Amino acid sequence: MIFGLEWPLILELLLLGCFTGFLAGLLGIGGGMLMVPFMTLILSAHGVPAVLSVKMAIATSMATILFTSISSVRAHHRRGAVRWDLVRTLAPGIVAGGLVAGAGVFALLKGTTLALVFALFVGFSATQMLLNKKPHASRQIPGPGGRFAAGGVIGFVSGLVGAGGGFISVPFMTWCNVPMHNAVATSAALGFPIALANTVGYVVGGWSLPAILPGSVGYLWVPALAVIASASVLFAPLGAKTAHAMNVAQLKRLFAAMLYLLASYMLYKAFSG
Template sequence: MNWLELLPPALIAELLVLGVCAGFLAGLFGIGGGMLLVPFMTLILSHREVEASMAVKMAIATSMATILFTSLSSVRAHHAHGAVRWALVRGIAPGILVGGLLAGAGAFSLLKGQALALVFGLFVSFSATQMLRGKKPAPHRQMPGWAGQSAAGTGIGFLSGLVGAGGGFVSVPFMTWCNVPIHNAVATSAALGVPVAIASTLGYVIGGWNMPSALPGAVGYLYLPALVVIAVASVTMAPLGARAAHAMNVAQLKRAFAVLLYGLAIYMLFKAFSG
């Protein structure tokens, strides 16, 4: 089977648009773009006659795999501005690796359901409200030590692996709550997207190793043709999003991030109540 059969022109166009939007959002907010990719990838796969529950899982896994490339591109741009807190990356990343593997290799097929979506949606709504209110965190509050950062990383990696997102929807509010400036939180979250993607994607490969391919070009839960197209487009756009983030002032960036979180919360609550 040749690439034209794997990727007809209409599908390439759809995936390129998705990749461009996801890459820009990844650079702007440090989120990886997964929450944009997952619903649209699910729709695309469903139209290709992939069974509904399998389409969702393939969309999540493929989205997470693209985050590896997007995050690498995004973090280079943020690092050029000196915004990445590498000490925090070293403290949080080990927990992320553990949480992502646990989610991708096991809980991905067992725990994804209405209760998780409901809790997730409520948590994100609370985070967005706190950010939109602009209430300053207690001045004495700081990032926890190594153990606390590892525990936070485990939670971030686990949630990210379940929903196919880069972790910024949790890590950015968490870091700003701990008095990390918003620009540094976004940049550091972009760097954390790399271990999130590595651990979760490895877990998806392990979990889907013996599965029959749902589509030509699919390997377990991963849809490789879509991964290639989206990665190319998102890597191109992520640095532009990062530059836009550093051009915005703190209030603008917080408001924009809060609006994005509300959209994410609405989507997750819809999934919870629609079954």
């Protein structure tokens, strides 16, 4: 037993961390779209009701981004791809939106409602990936007020679905004439403030709850976070390296099909709960 977890559960979480980390590096997507459904399944198998399992899965998934974003942004920074000027001006809105989502709306919504929101988000993301939809650059980056508002939307929506925000921030920056490689790198840097604000919000919003599982704080399952993060940080670079030797376009189509299945499972949790 480690971190209060039995060995079979540790192995399940390690496999989940390896799998999500590798695919995140391979396809350049956040692991939350994969991690939340599987974490929900694991939590449900351990007797946590749907109204709480979805929330704990989203919170724990988001917290792993605190660790994976650091290694990712270091690699992008060495290549000079991060637009730190955009990070500094988008981050305040992201933190505000994340705190509102994590400490406020997230705690008020039912877990089954969040499962429905997540399913719709994953289904939309899978369709975008399948069709390879990309926004056309048609305007410039807005002023300080517009950046704060954009950051608020990114942080808020990310907090409801447990994802790093790249599904909004990359299209937004591309739409605003930021080159794709800069948009992806800057989105990776924004992952840390998104994860930090929302994780604090999940802990504060669920502070009054009794410990749902050993080691849980608010909606955050700390032992699972430690196991998953350690595995995903190790396997994300391996996935990024493998991407250069494979046909990623075909893999994305297969991954989109997997996302539809995961979205279907979350729809089942939404309506069965």
